[in-house]
Amino acid sequence: MDYNTTRSSLVIPEYGRNIHKMIEHAISVKDREERNHIARSIVKVMGQVKPQFKEADDFIQSLWDHMIIISDFKLDVDSPYEIPKQEVLNEKPEQMEYPIGHIKYGHYGKYTEKLLKSAKEIDNPEAKDSFKMAMANFMKKQYLVHNNGAVENH
Numbered sequence: 001m002d003y004n005t006t007r008s009s010l011v012i013p014e015y016g017r018n019i020h021k022m023i024e025h026a027i028s029v030k031d032r033e034e035r036n037h038i039a040r041s042i043v044k045v046m047g048q049v050k051p052q053f054k055e056a057d058d059f060i061q062s063l064w065d066h067m068i069i070i071s072d073f074k075l076d077v078d079s080p081y082e083i084p085k086q087e088v089l090n091e092k093p094e095q096m097e098y099p100i101g102h103i104k105y106g107h108y109g110k111y112t113e114k115l116l117k118s119a120k121e122i123d124n125p126e127a128k129d130s131f132k133m134a135m136a137n138f139m140k141k142q143y144l145v146h147n148n149g150a151v152e153n154h
Contacts, residue, residue: 011070015049023071032076039077042067107146108139 010020019042026038043063053059061081068075073086103110115135122128 011072012066015046015066015070019046019049020070023067023075026077027071027074032078035075036077039067039075039079108142112139112142 007017010017022038022042022045026035026042029035029038043060046063046067047054047059053062056062064079064081065084068079068083069089073083101110103113105113112135119128119131119135122131
């Protein structure tokens with residue numbers, strides 16, 4: 001018997017083993033024109049296997065990229081899109097810098113503090129009063145979420 005554990009692993013398992021076998025067959029074809037025809041057919045089948053990708057803007061390009069990636073960049077075809085580079089895909093992303101700062105009242109959040117500081121710059125007294133009321137209501141809601149209890153309006 002032929003078990004999945006004894007078979008080669010799938011590069012992108014979402015497409016299934018049959019798509020992987022089709023791509024392996026396309027790699028083995030010597031005639032470039034025939035190989036291009038097979039590649040276009042494989043992309044059509046891949047689109048039918050994963051129809052939920054159709055909402056993406058670059059749907060067809062991602063199918064071509066996936067086919068090249070599944071072939072381990074061995075499939076030499078005339079793609080209508082730029083073929084992805086293996087070095088770029090294997091490149092590690094840069095480490096993100098996380099903001100470090102102390103939040104005095106954590107249940108209100110950092111942006112609430114920033115909004116309240118920006119309220120000092122409002123010159124119009126009516127706008128300032130309406131902003132204060134809106135912020136008070138927002139802070140009340142945040143406090144309720146954090147404490148699960150009743151909050152007095154003062």
